[in-house]
Amino acid sequence: MTVDEPLVLGIETSCDETGVGVVRGHTLLADAVASSVDEHARFGGVVPEVASRAHLEAMVPTVERACETAGIALHDVDAIAVTSGPGLAGALLVGVAAAKSLALSLGKPLYGVNHLAAHVAVDQLEHGPLPEPCLALLVSGGHSSLLRVTDVTSAIDPLGSTIDDAAGEAFDKVARLLGLPFPGGPHIDREARSGSSVAIDFPRGLTSRRDLERHRFDFSFSGLKTAVARWVEARERSGEPVPVADVAASFQEAVCDVLVRKALDAAAAEGIEDLLIGGGVAANSRLRSLAEERASKLGIRVRVPRPGLCTDNGAMVAALGSSIVSRGHAPSSYDLPADSSLPVTSVLAD
Numbered sequence: 001m002t003v004d005e006p007l008v009l010g011i012e013t014s015c016d017e018t019g020v021g022v023v024r025g026h027t028l029l030a031d032a033v034a035s036s037v038d039e040h041a042r043f044g045g046v047v048p049e050v051a052s053r054a055h056l057e058a059m060v061p062t063v064e065r066a067c068e069t070a071g072i073a074l075h076d077v078d079a080i081a082v083t084s085g086p087g088l089a090g091a092l093l094v095g096v097a098a099a100k101s102l103a104l105s106l107g108k109p110l111y112g113v114n115h116l117a118a119h120v121a122v123d124q125l126e127h128g129p130l131p132e133p134c135l136a137l138l139v140s141g142g143h144s145s146l147l148r149v150t151d152v153t154s155a156i157d158p159l160g161s162t163i164d165d166a167a168g169e170a171f172d173k174v175a176r177l178l179g180l181p182f183p184g185g186p187h188i189d190r191e192a193r194s195g196s197s198v199a200i201d202f203p204r205g206l207t208s209r210r211d212l213e214r215h216r217f218d219f220s221f222s223g224l225k226t227a228v229a230r231w232v233e234a235r236e237r238s239g240e241p242v243p244v245a246d247v248a249a250s251f252q253e254a255v256c257d258v259l260v261r262k263a264l265d266a267a268a269a270e271g272i273e274d275l276l277i278g279g280g281v282a283a284n285s286r287l288r289s290l291a292e293e294r295a296s297k298l299g300i301r302v303r304v305p306r307p308g309l310c311t312d313n314g315a316m317v318a319a320l321g322s323s324i325v326s327r328g329h330a331p332s333s334y335d336l337p338a339d340s341s342l343p344v345t346s347v348l349a350d
């Protein structure tokens with residue numbers, strides 16, 4: 001096995017995307033994703049049982065597609081990596097079972113990895129080796145956290161996280177209120193472009209002096225979501241039209257303002273000069289521009305993977321797997337469990 005440039009196949013099934021990626025070292029060879037998002041749209045959120053069944057159906061064709069795109073045969077790979085948590089229990093199980101079957105039948109080592117760490121590691125496929133330490137802001141439909149990444153394969157410390165809704169969840173719920181389709185983030189992003197971000201002064205969660213004492217690096221978006229709901233209801237009651245673009249822009253500004261403010265505060269507190277933003281919400285155009293604008297004034301560099309690598313995919317799992325193999329960590333055992341609440345401090349499951 002080439003330890004420097006391992007060929008790794010990564011499998012991701014923690015939510016509604018069946019992702020299979022192939023990397024050699026930090027070179028992306030294939031990133032096949034089958035999403036069940038359309039099947040969840042009418043429920044306004046991901047339905048776990050529907051996601052698990054969709055993973056089962058998509059797994060073999062997605063593995064085949066990834067190998068074909070990468071121009072490899074399964075027996076060429078040096079290792080199999082899989083998201084073992086956190087995520088939806090039934091969905092994770094499908095990926096873990098598939099990875100175990102492949103690893104056992106091919107006689108290859110198996111690495112059960114942390115989904116959040118994989119969201120960080122993926123950036124290496126686009127921008128090269130990670131600056132370590134770096135500060136990571138992970139924002140998606142299922143998670144919102146600030147992490148100190150000392151070594152992406154073994155030393156990640158959580159500095160703060162959401163105490164209620166995840167950032168993407170807030171985007172999805174507000175979009176629903178505004179009659180926009182699920183998942184709502186991209187629709188709010190688009191609507192906001194023709195609205196005013198200062199039209200409505202929505203609350204910035206956990207930013208008061210008192211809240212900062214206990215929750216300096218934590219987030220809260222449920223108060224903001226309720227404030228938007230009340231504002232829209234009041235408009236509807238008075239018979240006036242709801243200015244969708246203004247609500248979208250003002251809501252988006254409130255979320256991005258808090259995310260960027262707290263991320264930069266955390267970077268300053270930790271003495272870190274590199275901020276990495278990942279997860280589905282990192283695709284948001286305002287989040288990207290606001291982070292760049294404020295960080296450059298502080299001399300902090302910002303790295304954001306391209307949108308396709310920000311949302312859940314198998315390449316991120318393969319990227320983390322490849323770093324783990326290169327750094328010589330021992331593989332997981334073949335009876336690796338799926339752990340829906342795997343803490344971010346466990347980058348590699350035993």
Ligand code: KG4
Nearest residue numbers: 140141142168183185280281283284311312
């Ligand atoms: O990382 P991801 O694909 O899956 C989870 O792990 O949850 O993130 C999906 C989330 C959804 O909530 C979606 O609305 C949000 O990312 N999202 C966005 C944008 N694109 C996707 N939120 C804001 N602006 C966007 N452009």
Ligand code: ZN
Nearest residue numbers: 119140279312
């Ligand atoms: Zn994710």
